Amino acid sequence: MCDATDKAPDLDARGLKCPLPVIRLARIARAADPGTVLLALADDPAAEADIPAWARMRGHTVTLERRGAHTAYRIVVG
Amino acid sequence: MLDATRSPLHPIARDTLLAALDEGWADPRRLHREGRRARLLLDRARESVAASIGARPDELSFHPSAEHALLAGVRGLAHARRRTGSRVVTSAVDRQVLLDEAYAVDPGSAPLPVDRDGRVNPASVAASLAEETPAVLVALQQANGEVGTSQPVADVHSVCRSAAVPLLVDATASLGRVDPPRAYDALVGDAATVAGPPVGVLTVRTGTRFDLPGPRWEPEHGREPADPWVPLALAAAEAWQQAEAARAAEAESARELVDRIRAAARAVPDVEVVGDPVDRLPHVVTFSALYVDGESIVDALDREHGLAVASGSACTSSRLEPSHVLAAMGALTHGNVRVTLPLAAVAPHREVEVDRLCRALPGVIADLRSRLGVDDL
Numbered sequence: 110m111c112d113a114t115d116k117a118p119d120l121d122a123r124g125l126k127c128p129l130p131v132i133r134l135a136r137i138a139r140a141a142d143p144g145t146v147l148l149a150l151a152d153d154p155a156a157e158a159d160i161p162a163w164a165r166m167r168g169h170t171v172t173l174e175r176r177g178a179h180t181a182y183r184i185v186v187g
Numbered sequence: 188m189l190d191a192t193r194s195p196l197h198p199i200a201r202d203t204l205l206a207a208l209d210e211g212w213a214d215p216r217r218l219h220r221e222g223r224r225a226r227l228l229l230d231r232a233r234e235s236v237a238a239s240i241g242a243r244p245d246e247l248s249f250h251p252s253a254e255h256a257l258l259a260g261v262r263g264l265a266h267a268r269r270r271t272g273s274r275v276v277t278s279a280v281d282r283q284v285l286l287d288e289a290y291a292v293d294p295g296s297a298p299l300p301v302d303r304d305g306r307v308n309p310a311s312v313a314a315s316l317a318e319e320t321p322a323v324l325v326a327l328q329q330a331n332g333e334v335g336t337s338q339p340v341a342d343v344h345s346v347c348r349s350a351a352v353p354l355l356v357d358a359t360a361s362l363g364r365v366d367p368p369r370a371y372d373a374l375v376g377d378a379a380t381v382a383g384p385p386v387g388v389l390t391v392r393t394g395t396r397f398d399l400p401g402p403r404w405e406p407e408h409g410r411e412p413a414d415p416w417v418p419l420a421l422a423a424a425e426a427w428q429q430a431e432a433a434r435a436a437e438a439e440s441a442r443e444l445v446d447r448i449r450a451a452a453r454a455v456p457d458v459e460v461v462g463d464p465v466d467r468l469p470h471v472v473t474f475s476a477l478y479v480d481g482e483s484i485v486d487a488l489d490r491e492h493g494l495a496v497a498s499g500s501a502c503t504s505s506r507l508e509p510s511h512v513l514a515a516m517g518a519l520t521h522g523n524v525r526v527t528l529p530l531a532a533v534a535p536h537r538e539v540e541v542d543r544l545c546r547a548l549p550g551v552i553a554d555l556r557s558r559l560g561v562d563d564l
Contacts, residue, residue, distance in 0.1 A: 126501070127521040128477075128478050128479065131478065132559065132561055132564065153501075154501065155500070155508075155520050158509060159519055159520055161517065162519040166459070166477060
């Protein structure tokens with residue numbers, strides 16, 4: 110599902126608690142051109158709800174994939 | 188105080204409780220004068236609650252808490268149908284105690300999804316009941332206590348009727364605040380919702396198969412191992428009776444105040460008000476502010492403005508997980524603020540507090556965002 114799986118993450122937010130993963134991701138997405146694909150990793154359970162909710166509010170699309178102790182998020186900047 | 192899942196007792200329920208300490212302290216099973224008096228008062232409390240919520244006294248039992256009443260309801264309905272199966276149909280916004288119970292009896296069953304407003308689709312209940320693994324009951328809220336959204340109880344009850352599966356309605360956040368539901372097989376309420384003591388009641392409609400596992404008990408139609416403490420049952424009954432008498436005006440006023448909060452929250456940039464704007468509880472509202480953590484908002488409102496609110500954000504609870512209700516709705520879980528209005532009878536100045544909240548919100552959120560350096564995101 111995550112075709113960005115093999116690239117290095119643009120954000121490794123593992124160990125960060127809400128709302129920090131979303132804030133860091135928003136900063137990166139703001140500087141990116143529309144259509145850019147970003148890969149983020151996070152292990153805060155709240156991020157699974159909050160990253161998709163933020164993406165919806167900002168017009169990005171996101172798919173997520175659980176990888177054991179953390180979750181990988183693939184964001185297409187809108 | 189804008190966090191009234193527990194509130195001070197209604198003044199008349201308080202008077203009733205104090206009087207009952209002298210009149211109803213005895214064991215209602217004793218045959219002496221004091222025991223008989225306590226029994227009489229307990230019977231009266233039961234008749235009173237039944238009348239308030241449109242049930243029959245012989246259908247209604249008192250429980251030590253709303254959670255006890257929910258569990259008794261689920262276990263009694265499920266055990267009575269144990270030859271059919273064990274699966275309990277819940278929804279993703281149900282109270283944790285129900286989700287845990289459904290998981291315990293069948294780890295394979297997943298709660299039904301909800302839409303962005305937190306509503307269950309009756310068609311998904313029908314689809315679930317048509318699955319191969321038979322269901323023994325459906326649990327549905329009358330309305331959600333975190334986000335306020337009402338559920339289509341009547342439609343889901345028809346679906347259940349067609350499938351011959353009983354419906355348990357969790358009205359713990361609603362009973363006494365809105366019209367009591369009519370379409371149910373079992374119904375649970377919480378007196379704390381109407382400024383009573385935290386006492387649960389369970390009504391099981393006559394004719395509904397109900398059988399709790401384990402040894403036969405006497406008290407509360409066999410649903411509890413012990414009789415309730417009579418003064419608490421009386422105070423609970425008084426709270427519902429008072430709530431019923433004031434309900435129309437109370438709900439109208441609460442709805443107007445919640446509309447003010449919704450408008451004030453919506454006016455702040457990147458704040459989402461969560462839950463159905465119209466078909467909802469009159470006294471509950473929740474919203475989430477992007478990039479802010481819930482704990483900081485709760486703390487700032489408390490310290491700088493003297494306002495007590497709740498939050499469904501992870502950092503504000505003792506658990507690491509955020510509110511499962513917000514998560515199931517696809518809403519932001521951080522930066523969350525939840526208001527549960529107390530009854531006007533116990534909070535005569537609630538309108539002043541609501542207006543103070545509305546005025547404080549833009550500044551509190553802007554201040555926190557500026558401290559986090561997220562203004563430009």
